[in-house]
Amino acid sequence: MTRQTPSETLLMELGITEPNEIDVDLIAHYVGVKVKYDELHGCEARLVGYHDRAVVTIRKRTTPTRQRFSVAHELGHWHHHRGRSFECRVEDIEEKYNTKPEEERVADQYAANLLMPNYIFLPIAKEYSVHSFNSINELANAFNTSPIATAIRLVDSNTIPSILICHGKNGRKWFKRSTDIPRRWFPKYELDVDSFAFEALYGNKDQARPQKIGADAWFDRREAERYDIFEHSIQSGNDSLTLLILENEDMLEG
Amino acid sequence: MTSKMNSPRKKLDRLADKLIDDLYETSDEEIMSEAKEDYADLNTAVSDVKNIWQFAQQAIGKRRLQTTKDSFKKERESTRKEAPSKVTDINEARLLLRNLINKTDITEKITLAARNLDDLSDQDVFNILKDLQELGAIPNGDS
Numbered sequence: 001m002t003r004q005t006p007s008e009t010l011l012m013e014l015g016i017t018e019p020n021e022i023d024v025d026l027i028a029h030y031v032g033v034k035v036k037y038d039e040l041h042g043c044e045a046r047l048v049g050y051h052d053r054a055v056v057t058i059r060k061r062t063t064p065t066r067q068r069f070s071v072a073h074e075l076g077h078w079h080h081h082r083g084r085s086f087e088c089r090v091e092d093i094e095e096k097y098n099t100k101p102e103e104e105r106v107a108d109q110y111a112a113n114l115l116m117p118n119y120i121f122l123p124i125a126k127e128y129s130v131h132s133f134n135s136i137n138e139l140a141n142a143f144n145t146s147p148i149a150t151a152i153r154l155v156d157s158n159t160i161p162s163i164l165i166c167h168g169k170n171g172r173k174w175f176k177r178s179t180d181i182p183r184r185w186f187p188k189y190e191l192d193v194d195s196f197a198f199e200a201l202y203g204n205k206d207q208a209r210p211q212k213i214g215a216d217a218w219f220d221r222r223e224a225e226r227y228d229i230f231e232h233s234i235q236s237g238n239d240s241l242t243l244l245i246l247e248n249e250d251m252l253e254g
Numbered sequence: 255m256t257s258k259m260n261s262p263r264k265k266l267d268r269l270a271d272k273l274i275d276d277l278y279e280t281s282d283e284e285i286m287s288e289a290k291e292d293y294a295d296l297n298t299a300v301s302d303v304k305n306i307w308q309f310a311q312q313a314i315g316k317r318r319l320q321t322t323k324d325s326f327k328k329e330r331e332s333t334r335k336e337a338p339s340k341v342t343d344i345n346e347a348r349l350l351l352r353n354l355i356n357k358t359d360i361t362e363k364i365t366l367a368a369r370n371l372d373d374l375s376d377q378d379v380f381n382i383l384k385d386l387q388e389l390g391a392i393p394n395g396d397s
Contacts, residue, residue: 012311012315013315013318014315014318014319014322015311015312015313015314015315015316015317015318015319016315016319017312021319025326026319026322026323026326029322029325029326029329030318030322034329038381039377040378041375041377041378042369042373042375043368043369046367046368046369046378046382047365047366047367047368048364048365048366048368048382048385048386048389049364049365049366049389050363050364050365050386050389050390050391051363051389051390053389053390054365054389055385055388055389057381057385074367077365077367078365081365081367082365083363083364083365084365084366085355085364085365085366085367086366086367087367087368087369087370088367088368088369089369
């Protein structure tokens, strides 16, 4: 059983049981934070607190999904870093994914747990027999979150043994692996020409659904030649985003 | 007059204390045999109690959610006028903000997650001071 996170405790305190009940402005109000939407220059959000009350200002000119994430991120700072002054730059959860400062990662994690709490997210995610970017988009719509944040959540939740990888034209930018995947399955830095991601990145061609591919297209290990995996790659801005699903039990042995 | 000792809340607390005392005084064997009598299957008993507990927690939570919604609505409807700040000079404003952040007797009470102080635009500095004023860290209209 996974331990309850601080954001999940907060949601349970408010009896929240459905994705559409996760109203971040209302939750902020409950913890003494007033949310304002205003012009902000050069940043997405700001938190100013004194004693046990705070004001969060969110950039007005941005998407509602991004605003929701920013409010949840600042609530993460309010929970974990109260009484401190520090530099905060809210970025999309995937930006500088592997190199963010500790405070930012903690606030991102809090936000992910608040917007997609395990006790609501997992039962819904498990209703899908097959996961792909199609199911991720449906989950993102249900939880009012960005598809990338939702994909990261899905991989993180270990619902399926999977790896989420982002490649730009200069190579791999970041990746996220679910805990069931042994660490030896480390995705290649450069995209293999046989991968569907190559077509997504250079040929602007999204895959409609996950397809089987030799694991050696993604991993530089001799044993990879023996296995097939499922790949679903799509374009994401100037990058490609890939969901790899490793179902072969031999691959999952540590 | 209902004395504090006899308030419904106190009565309930006393009943709960009594039940807990009884529970502690009962041996494990007695509890198990009573549970078997009532439920036949112990797993059903455990799951029933868990459900009752969960249901009660959710009911309390939903009530709390409704109270929060009401007070949130009230806050949105109240159009409190912001007190004007006396600080209109940007250098003075930056100095005031820097002093507030570095002032030892107040530092631990202030939380600030924003851009680096030197990177803040003039408007950001004024707005942060306005927020601090709204929160009571700076007396209204007084710098």
